[in-house]
Structure formats: structure tokens, C-alpha cells
Amino acid sequence: MTGGLVILWTDGLIFLLLLFTVVFGVYASRREHLRGPWRLVVRSRVGVSTLVVLAFYVIVGLLDSIHFHPLAPSQEAGVESVRSGEVISLFDHLVTPLRERHEKTYSAPLATHLYAKETIELADGSVLRDYPRLQFGGAHLEDPHGDWAGDVLKLGLIGLSKGLLVTLVVGNILLALLAGRWRMGFGDAARAVLWGRTIVPWRVALVTLGVLLILVMVSIELSTGYHLLGTDKVGEDVFYQALKSIRTGLLIGTLTTLVMLPAAILLGIMAGYFRGWVDDLIQYTYTTLNSIPGVLLIAAAILMLQIYMSNHADDFNSLVERADLRLLFLCIILGVTSWTGLCRLLRGEAMKLREVDYVQAAEAFGVGHFQIILRHILPNVLHIVLITVVLDFSGLVLAEAVLSYVNIGVDPTMNSWGNMINSARLEMAREPVVWWSLLASMLFMFTLVLSANLFSDVVRDAFDPRLRNSR
Amino acid sequence: MIAYILRRILYAIPILIGVNVLTFVLFFVVNSPDDMARMHLGMKRVTPEAIQGWKAERGYDKPLLLNDSREGLEALTDTIFFQKSVKLFQFDFGISDSDRDIGYDISQRMWPSLAIAVPVLLVGLLVNITYALLIAFFRATYIDIWSVVLCVVMMSISGLFYIIGGQYLVSKLLHLVPISGYDTGVSAIKFLVLPVIIGVIGGIGSGTRWYRTLFLEEINRDYVRTARAKGLSEAVVLFRHVLKNAMIPILTGVVVVLPLLFMGSLITESFFGIPGLGSYTIDAINRQDFAIVRAMVFLGSVLYILGLLLTDISYTLVDPRVRLS
Numbered sequence: 001m002t003g004g005l006v007i008l009w010t011d012g013l014i015f016l017l018l019l020f021t022v023v024f025g026v027y028a029s030r031r032e033h034l035r036g037p038w039r040l041v042v043r044s045r046v047g048v049s050t051l052v053v054l055a056f057y058v059i060v061g062l063l064d065s066i067h068f069h070p071l072a073p074s075q076e077a078g079v080e081s082v083r084s085g086e087v088i089s090l091f092d093h094l095v096t097p098l099r100e101r102h103e104k105t106y107s108a109p110l111a112t113h114l115y116a117k118e119t120i121e122l123a124d125g126s127v128l129r130d131y132p133r134l135q136f137g138g139a140h141l142e143d144p145h146g147d148w149a150g151d152v153l154k155l156g157l158i159g160l161s162k163g164l165l166v167t168l169v170v171g172n173i174l175l176a177l178l179a180g181r182w183r184m185g186f187g188d189a190a191r192a193v194l195w196g197r198t199i200v201p202w203r204v205a206l207v208t209l210g211v212l213l214i215l216v217m218v219s220i221e222l223s224t225g226y227h228l229l230g231t232d233k234v235g236e237d238v239f240y241q242a243l244k245s246i247r248t249g250l251l252i253g254t255l256t257t258l259v260m261l262p263a264a265i266l267l268g269i270m271a272g273y274f275r276g277w278v279d280d281l282i283q284y285t286y287t288t289l290n291s292i293p294g295v296l297l298i299a300a301a302i303l304m305l306q307i308y309m310s311n312h313a314d315d316f317n318s319l320v321e322r323a324d325l326r327l328l329f330l331c332i333i334l335g336v337t338s339w340t341g342l343c344r345l346l347r348g349e350a351m352k353l354r355e356v357d358y359v360q361a362a363e364a365f366g367v368g369h370f371q372i373i374l375r376h377i378l379p380n381v382l383h384i385v386l387i388t389v390v391l392d393f394s395g396l397v398l399a400e401a402v403l404s405y406v407n408i409g410v411d412p413t414m415n416s417w418g419n420m421i422n423s424a425r426l427e428m429a430r431e432p433v434v435w436w437s438l439l440a441s442m443l444f445m446f447t448l449v450l451s452a453n454l455f456s457d458v459v460r461d462a463f464d465p466r467l468r469n470s471r
Numbered sequence: 472m473i474a475y476i477l478r479r480i481l482y483a484i485p486i487l488i489g490v491n492v493l494t495f496v497l498f499f500v501v502n503s504p505d506d507m508a509r510m511h512l513g514m515k516r517v518t519p520e521a522i523q524g525w526k527a528e529r530g531y532d533k534p535l536l537l538n539d540s541r542e543g544l545e546a547l548t549d550t551i552f553f554q555k556s557v558k559l560f561q562f563d564f565g566i567s568d569s570d571r572d573i574g575y576d577i578s579q580r581m582w583p584s585l586a587i588a589v590p591v592l593l594v595g596l597l598v599n600i601t602y603a604l605l606i607a608f609f610r611a612t613y614i615d616i617w618s619v620v621l622c623v624v625m626m627s628i629s630g631l632f633y634i635i636g637g638q639y640l641v642s643k644l645l646h647l648v649p650i651s652g653y654d655t656g657v658s659a660i661k662f663l664v665l666p667v668i669i670g671v672i673g674g675i676g677s678g679t680r681w682y683r684t685l686f687l688e689e690i691n692r693d694y695v696r697t698a699r700a701k702g703l704s705e706a707v708v709l710f711r712h713v714l715k716n717a718m719i720p721i722l723t724g725v726v727v728v729l730p731l732l733f734m735g736s737l738i739t740e741s742f743f744g745i746p747g748l749g750s751y752t753i754d755a756i757n758r759q760d761f762a763i764v765r766a767m768v769f770l771g772s773v774l775y776i777l778g779l780l781l782t783d784i785s786y787t788l789v790d791p792r793v794r795l796s
Contacts, residue, residue, distance in 0.1 A: 292490055
């Protein structure tokens, strides 16, 4: 089915980031001072369950980051199908039914009829004003009013049992692996996990995973016959939009940090290590940047980008590419406004480390500045970098929604929670209220941000020895 | 003291110049004045005369940085950069694209912004500090744990949701106050109640958590142990000793944001239709009115630097250990 692979800028960067994370993970696992805190993280119940939730989001985001040109179905047999101009992701391909089943306009979650009344022409030529049936939602029902509740319940129960089944299978595989690793019988391992006697709270992880899998399965089952979270103004499935927005949220939260990290680390350490005029210059730079209100700087930059894009419209091959570049640019400009905090922290820490005995000793031995920074200073500030990265994430995801509302966020054609809220906001005035778009985006965003917040608390407690001791 | 303040003000000048250069690069170099003129006059079929006229009207018809046609110093001063910068430093913001005096608009729209921002700040402080003290009093009990959970949950909800939810519940379902709008004088109160309440609720999560950490940090200090050893009650220890000492970081945190209150809240104001500086900025962004955005960037920077200065001064006033030098 796959045609040519398309690598968008943000796709490349997100996989680069993944590579970084893996490399850092391998690096950290070999060093006790980095491994110890992570051990604390996975031993905390909150840490483990939020990790499972975050992993779910990351998987969806990564699947959505592999883009390609789909092959257009050929009309005549025997003729080789051709690549179409549109770009879709692997995730789009997996949820093709969700993507392609369009209704006419709004419909409520799990509805069988359209939200608005329409004039319907009956078979005998007479005209009736009523809520028309949906093209896809509940289309398989003979008598929508009578069968609806039973059918939804049936699909829900099927989903529930499938979810339980998958959880059982996954849980058993996990238990078998654990039993092998601990060198004990399967029964003993299962008992230890289920009674919650393991050091790493596997039981919590399993329960979280189970809940997620059941939710996924129920959603899949219900989506086969209905629009789980309704449809929006142009009839697009809201559930699909909310899922697609995951990638945007994750990208904003992570790429921004990736963009700002090199500058923040380099300048922060240099300012603290060299002091003198280097310090003055760097301090001046970040005070200046900091004193411009962030939203206004972003607004100004995005405005300029819009003008540039409208004046150079020919440079962009497709809408997707254009939206993608705008997203990347937004990450960069968000990075520019947010690196100063980390830079200041690192400057202070580097100043302290500079006076430590082993750095003085290295200097006395004639080790070069570059070597000292690389070997002695950088490893000792890594935990600060990590804590900041994790702490910033949730704020950035929330910021995206606000920026999109002001029209200076991601491209209006891109799926994002901010754009969903923005379009749903106007519909609150309708009667009856169109609430599902808003609820869906809020729910997905809330889950991600809450897990990220809880996870970052665990990470901070684990990495900050001062806090650890005071508890 | 005066010498210190003077020096700090002098230190602010290079920063403002830096801000100015940065915004200039953003607004004029990335896109030339010609691009902007074309954008405003409509993309197609723009006569060069129309562009020239638009530029001349706004003083954009000079070279950007260096004027070759002039001699000596004039080559530097008779440029867009110099002319526009000097005017900004004189707080003369010029006219907007809709031909209104920006300075006048700002002075008018400042008051609605303050009418929301000041109550939000004061009520928010009161609520957050009270709640945080309560948590500190019941520390390490279930009240503490669940309060922290509640704070994290409240922090994780987007501010937009508070606004939309609040508007829907209070204005549309209960019909207690109008959904949006503004009025002058006392009748403005009915328009202000909801935004203020929502602003306070939206800030409880992060605010309370932050103050709780401050209080807990103080509670572990030696002087608190001494106070307890003297036999003082927990309430006296908390209110007279802990609160007083924790006020230093709280106060300085508040002083930093004081000047920025003028800028108003972008989102709240535009949702509630309040004609403050926040909605002014948003409208300007949506209309792509560069003169206004540029003026607001400059104003925001000045106020931020003022905030930093006030913070340093307030440190010496509340904490006698800090001496300005």
C-alpha cells in the first residue's frame, strides 16, 4: 500500500530526538549517578503509571510521524496504481475508516442522526423536515430508536472483553519475562506482582496498561459503527482529530526543548565558567530577550512568517509541508523565548562547580578549558537540564492551545487541540450546545498534561537530592 | 540608594536598545516596508505610487539603516531605524494602521486592563496564601496529600477551559452576569466579576503549590524549632514567624509582575470583550497592525525592566540583610 516515503522536517527532528533519548538512555544506564535517580522514578507508583500513559501518547505520536504518499486506487484492472499528491501518515493509514467517514455536518457522540434538521425527500415524492440519518454513524441499524442502546451496549461489551483478553495476554507475557529474569517459577512471580510485593510496582503498571487497553479496544469497537466523539462542522470525526492532535502537542513540547537546549547549555556553562566579559555579554543577551513579553515576541515572529509565506507562496510544495514548516518555526521561536531560564540556572551551577577542588586540580594540571567543561562541568549539570526539560513539557502543551486561540499558533489546517478548542468555542452559543469537540480536546490534553505534570514531579524529586532529603 | 537606582536605570538603556534593534530586525528587515505596504493595500494590482504613498504616510519611505544620500551624521539619523527608535524612546508611538493615535489608545485602554488585573492579583494572593497556610498547618496528613493532588489537577487544566466553562455555566445556564462586554463606572462591576473569579480559580493550582513549598521550606528552619521549643502554639508559629519570613520571596515575586499588570491579560480580555490592552494587542495581531504590536513590545519591555528594578528595591525594604551596593 505504501508509496513514496515523505520525511517532513519535524518528522526528521522527532526521530533524531528519539535517537538522542536512546543514546542518552544507554549512556545513563552505565553511570550510577544517573541510573540511581531513574531507579527511584520507576519504583514510584505515580512514576510508573504516568510512564505507561505517556508511552501510549508517544506511540501514537511516532506512528503519526511516518509520512508517505498513499497509492491511489487504480480505476482499471491491470494498470499500476499511481502515487497521489496527498501525504498521509502511518497512523492515518491504520485508522483509515475514521479518516474517510465524513458526515455532512455536526453529529453528537454515538449519534445516529444529524445534529440539524434537513429537508428529506421521501421515496414517494413527499417532503419531510426531520433529522436525517447519518451516512456512517449507526448506518447498520434497522430501527435506530429501538436498536441503538442495545447495539452500543453490545459493541461496548465486545470491546471490553477484547480489552480484557489483550490485557491478559500482555500481562502473562510480561509475567513470564519477569519470572525468567528473577529466576523463579511463573506462579511465584505472578503472586509477587499481584500482591504488590515487587520493588518496581509492576502491579500498578499492569493495571494502568489494562485500563488503557480496554479504553482503546472499546473505542475501536464503537468506532466501527459510530462516531465515538461525534463529528465537527464539516463532518470530520472528532475522535480522529483529537488523536491526530497528539503529534502536534508532543512536537511542541519536545522539539522546542530540543531547539533551545544547545544554546542554553553552551551559553549557560560558558557564562558561569569564563565569567568576565563573556558572562556580561551572555547575561545581556538573555536579559534583553527575557524583557520582551513572550507572547508578543511569538506574535511578531509568526506575523512576519505569515507575510513571508504569503509573499513566497511558490516555495512550498504542499499544504502539509507549509503547515509543518510553520510548526517547526513555532517551536524555534518558543525555544528562543524559553531558553533563558535554563541558561540562568546553568550559569549559576557552572559558577559553583568552577570553584570545586577537582576542577581547580584539573586546571592546575593544565587541562584545557574545553576538556574541563566536557569532562567535569557538563556531566554535573545534566540533572538540571533533565529536570527543566521534563518540567517545561506540560507548560508548552498548554501554551500551544492559547497561542492557537490568538491565531499565532500552529497552522489553522493542522490538527491541534488549540485549533479544536478555537473552532468549538464559537459553537457553545448554539442551541443545543455543540460540546463534544471541546470536551474531546480538553480530555486528551488534560490526560497528557496531568501525566506529564505528575511524572515531572517524580523526576524532580528523584534527581534533586536536596528535596529528597527534606522529605 | 539613589546612586544605585540611577545606575540600574542606566543599565536598562542598553537592554532597551537591544530590544529595539531586535524588534526592528523582526519588523523591517525580514520583510521590507514594500512587502508590508503590498500586504495592506492588497496583494494584486498595487501601483508603485500607492505603495510610496502608504510608506510616506507612515514614515517608512527612508532607507532602513544607512542613508547614502545624506552627509555626515545625517546619513545615520535620517533612516527608518533612527527615526522610529527615537520616537519609541520618547513614548511617541505614532499612528496605527487604522489611523488612530496609539499613545492615546493605550492611555484609554489601560484602565479596563487594570480593573481586571489588580483584583485578580490581590484576591488570588489572599486565596492562595490562605490555602497554602492551611495545607502547611495540616502538613503530611491526608489533607496535605489531597490538596497537592488537587493543585496538580487544577494546573493541568487549560486556562481556556476555565473561561469557556465559566462563561457557559455562570452566564448561559444561570444567567447571573452578562457573557461579555464592558461599561464605564460602577456598572462595570457586573462585567468584571466573572473574569476576576475565573482568573483567581485558574491561578490557584500553581500559586498554592508554589506558596506551599515556600512555607514548608521555612518550617524546616531552626528559628521555627526554637519558637516551638519556647512553647508557642502552632498557629502563632505559622502566622507570626513562618508567614513573615516567607513574605520575602512572595513579595518580590509579586513586585516583578506589578508593572506588567498594565499589559492586561490577552486571553481573558478577548474572551470577555473587555476593551483593555490585552484585547488591543490581540486585535492588532489579528489585523496585522505592526505599529501597535511594536509599541506594545517596547512598552512591555520597559515595564519588565521596571519590575526588575522595583524587585531589587523591595528586597532592601523587606529584608534588612540585603544591602544595595
